[in-house]
Amino acid sequence: MSTTMNGTMEIVYEKPKTLTDNPTHYCPGCGHGVIHRVLMEVINEMGIAEQTVGVAPVGCSVFAYNYMNIDMQEAAHGRASAVATGVRRVLPDKFVFSYQGDGDLAAIGTGETIHTINRGENILMVFVNNGIYGMTGGQMAPTSLCGMITSTTPYGRDEHFIGHPLKITEMIAQLPGAYYVARHSVHTPAAVRKLKKAFKASFESQKEKKGTCFIEVVSNCPSGWKMNPLEANEWMEKNMFPYFPPGDIKLPATMK
Amino acid sequence: MISGTVIIATEICKGCELCIASCPQESLGLSTSINRKGYRYATLLRNNCTGCVNCALVCPDSAITVYREIKSTKRQSQSAQPTVATQTA
Numbered sequence: 001m002s003t004t005m006n007g008t009m010e011i012v013y014e015k016p017k018t019l020t021d022n023p024t025h026y027c028p029g030c031g032h033g034v035i036h037r038v039l040m041e042v043i044n045e046m047g048i049a050e051q052t053v054g055v056a057p058v059g060c061s062v063f064a065y066n067y068m069n070i071d072m073q074e075a076a077h078g079r080a081s082a083v084a085t086g087v088r089r090v091l092p093d094k095f096v097f098s099y100q101g102d103g104d105l106a107a108i109g110t111g112e113t114i115h116t117i118n119r120g121e122n123i124l125m126v127f128v129n130n131g132i133y134g135m136t137g138g139q140m141a142p143t144s145l146c147g148m149i150t151s152t153t154p155y156g157r158d159e160h161f162i163g164h165p166l167k168i169t170e171m172i173a174q175l176p177g178a179y180y181v182a183r184h185s186v187h188t189p190a191a192v193r194k195l196k197k198a199f200k201a202s203f204e205s206q207k208e209k210k211g212t213c214f215i216e217v218v219s220n221c222p223s224g225w226k227m228n229p230l231e232a233n234e235w236m237e238k239n240m241f242p243y244f245p246p247g248d249i250k251l252p253a254t255m256k
Numbered sequence: 257m258i259s260g261t262v263i264i265a266t267e268i269c270k271g272c273e274l275c276i277a278s279c280p281q282e283s284l285g286l287s288t289s290i291n292r293k294g295y296r297y298a299t300l301l302r303n304n305c306t307g308c309v310n311c312a313l314v315c316p317d318s319a320i321t322v323y324r325e326i327k328s329t330k331r332q333s334q335s336a337q338p339t340v341a342t343q344t345a
Binding site: 012016024030034228 | 273
């Protein structure tokens, strides 16, 4: 596509080259598409597409490697951070990121997540939190909110029986290996811009081998939440943000 | 006011309406026809677009390409030198 239109208009925004032309399998309005694009935009703008290795998870974003036009590796359920550790150890000069959802990172992969960050592996971990198992039909995830109706908690999540939603981002921020921990969202243009800055800062810090960067993205799941995309974003702001407030959780002194 | 326009990949669009809600000019709306997937796709209803990029930022399917008018001073310098800086937000 040309960069100008009739010589009077110029492109100010287009799909980055680091995304493939495959149409995504995500539901309409799903946050995954935006997060994929923002991540790939950062890689494209930094010119590190040839030096980046991504690790895809199990969950809705299991086909992330079909959409990200960089070197990707698929990991077993919950083990994306462990695979990323291996990639990092073998290829110490590359940029490595793992991309996981809440059912992957905060449930079956809790052990791997904690130990990867405790070792301070020099990787970026992207954690997409939508409070539900989207891929398998909207079951309760560890991050489902109290009272939230899912297909396995039809009367709402009872915290006395099942426990409280897991604030894994706050938890891992306590670990000495965590360098930069932040929570963002993608429901508004301003939030997308902030997330982009966070991804950029994370990749910059990888150059200096500072430690694990952990970015949680509070996202929506219109299908799992049984809402349309606009209602889902509204619901997220109203219900998810009080429990999972966006902002920096552990900010290194150099980024302040 | 700076004028701009958007080109929407109608076959990629899933009609989630997030771009429509994010547009400060209310330029976007859903089409009356459907695409091959069966979705009503986003389309430019009015030509008051300013090329603010908000719609493209929230599009989950990267279906939107945004164009903005080149300022006249910039256009002159560009005619001498054909390289175009693609500024992304």
